[in-house]
Amino acid sequence: MGYLRLVHSTSPAPAHSEETCVAAFDRELDYVFSSLRRLGVASSELEDLAHEIFVVLYGNWPEVDRSRPLRPYLFGIAFRIVAAHRRRRSREVCVAVPEPEDVGQSPELKLQARQSAALLAGALKQIPLPRRAVLIMHDLDEIPIRDIAETLSITRFGAYARLRKARLELRAAVQRQRLGVRK
Amino acid sequence: MTRPSAPELEALLEQGKQIPAVPAAVRARVLTRARATAALAGSARPPRSRISPAILRPAALVAAMVLGMGIAGAVVLLRDRKPAPAADANASAPVAVRPALSVLAPPTPPAPLPSAPLAPSAPEPHPSAKAASPRESYAAELELLRRAQAAYASGDFSGSLVSLNEHARQFPNGRLAEEREALRVSCLRGLGRSSDARRAVTSFAQRFPHSVLLSRTTAPETPPSN
Numbered sequence: 211m212g213y214l215r216l217v218h219s220t221s222p223a224p225a226h227s228e229e230t231c232v233a234a235f236d237r238e239l240d241y242v243f244s245s246l247r248r249l250g251v252a253s254s255e256l257e258d259l260a261h262e263i264f265v266v267l268y269g270n271w272p273e274v275d276r277s278r279p280l281r282p283y284l285f286g287i288a289f290r291i292v293a294a295h296r297r298r299r300s301r302e303v304c305v306a307v308p309e310p311e312d313v314g315q316s317p318e319l320k321l322q323a324r325q326s327a328a329l330l331a332g333a334l335k336q337i338p339l340p341r342r343a344v345l346i347m348h349d350l351d352e353i354p355i356r357d358i359a360e361t362l363s364i365t366r367f368g369a370y371a372r373l374r375k376a377r378l379e380l381r382a383a384v385q386r387q388r389l390g391v392r393k
Numbered sequence: 394m395t396r397p398s399a400p401e402l403e404a405l406l407e408q409g410k411q412i413p414a415v416p417a418a419v420r421a422r423v424l425t426r427a428r429a430t431a432a433l434a435g436s437a438r439p440p441r442s443r444i445s446p447a448i449l450r451p452a453a454l455v456a457a458m459v460l461g462m463g464i465a466g467a468v469v470l471l472r473d474r475k476p477a478p479a480a481d482a483n484a485s486a487p488v489a490v491r492p493a494l495s496v497l498a499p500p501t502p503p504a505p506l507p508s509a510p511l512a513p514s515a516p517e518p519h520p521s522a523k524a525a526s527p528r529e530s531y532a533a534e535l536e537l538l539r540r541a542q543a544a545y546a547s548g549d550f551s552g553s554l555v556s557l558n559e560h561a562r563q564f565p566n567g568r569l570a571e572e573r574e575a576l577r578v579s580c581l582r583g584l585g586r587s588s589d590a591r592r593a594v595t596s597f598a599q600r601f602p603h604s605v606l607l608s609r610t611t612a613p614e615t616p617p618s619n
Contacts, residue, residue, distance in 0.1 A: 244412040264427045265605045330409045
């Protein structure tokens, strides 16, 4: 796993590390699912890919630097797993993503949120995966460029370049989506 | 740091930052699966790796000698029995060796006894498994695999294989069949049955070509970490 930043500890993993890892995964499960959806994973495949993320996380758990936020690390795993999955499938399945119900919102707000989410999801799918990953990490997850570059094993310059291009692509994609909707 | 210039786009991204909660049922399913995998993946660091090869080799030699003596004794016993009352016409020598071996075998037999086969030869579905609901059968599957994993963790590879075979008998195509077969490979390696382990790896790769446990299963054994 050369692509993930690891901090090697000299002490062996504690006996309760299994539970700690599962608990951390539980805490970040919403984020994991959300990231997979943003990366274009179909609802029917979310659980399987989330499990693959857990397997990688568990395998590296003793070496993970837990003093730093876990989300960039998880996103890095998710990105690579989705990329590998796409290579396996050799095509991306575009399906409508049913979002879980928001109990506390009014029907109008719910509809608006659903429309926005669908618009964004549709636009994101039109951006190539490497640039989409940078855009999601930076503009949605608010991860600093330095960490993005480190997580995705690219240079900072490369990360900025991808971000800039991805934003242009997103704007164009949103415009196209809107035109498509109005037609 | 430049932000998207269009306010509309910015608003869209702002809304996109919301992370919806995973439904409770899905969460429970994912976590159960994660726990089961974690329990089995713990077997990636087999306890036998703590025993140095310097101790293991003589022990294996002694076990092989004991087994050889057992086989020799069984053969002698069978030869002595031959002139005795006429046995069934279809009782041939190779078939007769097996019961004699099981009689002669010590209570805790050494590893390569045929008591823990690679795969169950005649999978008979358990009578209770048929009647059980999917939830109950999953719990039963999990329990059997937990038992197998606990035995593996304590170094009782044969005991672990017994639980695995029981699982294979009751749930040949169970939901945890993948984890079961991965653990079987580890157990066979633990017992030093490398040819059986290789066969198990091949069958695992054929049955679960996209398994996330495949790389771990096919990976060569890691040397002791400490």
